[in-house]
Amino acid sequence: MSDGLTIALDAMGGDKAPDMVVQGADIALERYPELKIILVGDEARIRPLVEKTKRLKAQSPEIVHTEKAIADEDKPSVALRQGKGSSMRLAIDLVGQGRADGVVSAGNTGALMAIAKLVLRPMPGIDRPAIAGFFPTRRGESAMLDLGANITCDATNLVQFAIMGQIFVRTVLGLERPVVGILNVGIEEQKGNDSVREAATILRGMTDMPFEFHGFVEGDDIPAGTVDVVVTDGFSGNIALKTAEGTSRLIGQFLRDAFRNSLMSKLGYLLARGAVGQLRQRMDPRRYNGAMFLGLNGIAVKSHGGTDALGFANAIGVAADMKRYGFIEKVREELTNGRLDRPDEQPTAVATA
Incomplete structure (x- = not known):
């Protein structure tokens, strides 16, 4: 190079x-x-x-x-x-x-x-490169892939995403043994389509890899930071990404409207300005800009x-x-x-x- x-x-x-x-x-x-x-x-x-x-x-x-x-x-x-x-x-x-x-x-x-x-x-x-990005969570940050490159994926694709994702967070975030989960409609082993169930079975058997497989996670586990790497197909991943971006903008608008509602709320903003500034910075999508093609x-x-x-x-x-x-x-x-x-x-x- x-x-x-x-x-x-x-x-x-x-x-x-x-x-x-x-x-x-x-x-x-x-x-x-x-x-x-x-x-x-x-x-x-x-x-x-x-x-x-x-x-x-x-x-x-x-x-x-x-x-x-x-x-x-x-x-x-x-x-x-x-x-x-x-x-x-x-x-x-x-x-x-x-x-x-x-x-x-x-x-x-x-x-x-x-x-x-x-x-x-x-x-x-x-077989298929994936788009990965960071999400803010209660525990810090987590990575998610795929965010839109591959609309449909089979089990092998998802397993490869898991391998690339855990290498990514170990490299960039410095995590020694990241936790990986597959996004699903429930945490029970029988939930989901054949691809996610087969991928989970493969990952459970990879005991010699430098990461821990948590199993299935749901949508609310993403902001909770339940896992360090969220694996999904590009269809679900892109929807999750756009939903998170829209929710961030909605919360910001709600806060602006609330603080403009009355004289007392405007005075309250002056007292809470520092905390609001920290919240704004934490939720600023520019901090997480830059999706990686892995x-x-x-x-x-x-x-x-x-x-x-x-x-x-x-x-x-x-x-x-x-x-x-x-x-x-x-x-x-x-x-x-x-x-x-x-x-x-x-x-x-x-x-x-």
Whole structure:
């Protein structure tokens, strides 16, 4: 890979690109001063924005010019056929060529997964890469996968997600022996479809792995932090993610309405302002921005398309941490030691939203 720590950014991906991307890169350099940034996109739009920054301007980042960008509404199949030369494709290519250690994009999720899978290729022993993200819990943070890359999954897919997920939290969160659970409609062993029951049976038999299998968990176990890694298919995972994001915004709106309700409530806000600020920070989705594509031969991170510069900076930080802690190498090592063979191959269902 590249010398040092280099991250390629799809500067044209996201609702507020390229401004948000450039500003986010500048913020990220405060936390990661050793980070080298490569911006991919329309240089005529990017260069003036770089000149307005402090840390990024001092680095004089490389800009890979292209005026072509993948639209949010493009289907993954269209992006694969017509996306060559786009800012997203060129940024991913930099990782594939070894010029960058990772790529971050706030663009089209389905296109990013499809192109990353084509260019970076899945690791040996992984049939379907998965999207993983962090959830705030009463105990701290937990990881969940898949969040939308694979709409339907069989038992082997779920077991592979469990292996990748526990490696991820051990690498990034520093947990020595994480607890893994499978999201289900109940905790009883007979509950759920054939895939989740078979996956649970396989995981219960993997006694020599460096994680503990808790069994089944339900939706309310996610915010409770019952397990460190929640495993599910992309259909359920994406619904859970969007529900959590919507609930966070709803609670925030309820609090604002309550404190504006009367003069007494406004005075109460002044007294509780510090606590409200802590709550707002704890629930801020920007803190958890940056979904990881696990199972690829390279680091790819998806930022929320509607995030701001701070949120995008956190997504860059996720990619940087994955490289610094050797996530790819650790996944390869554990897959080699405990690789699962599967007799069949099924097509991957890639999310389009």
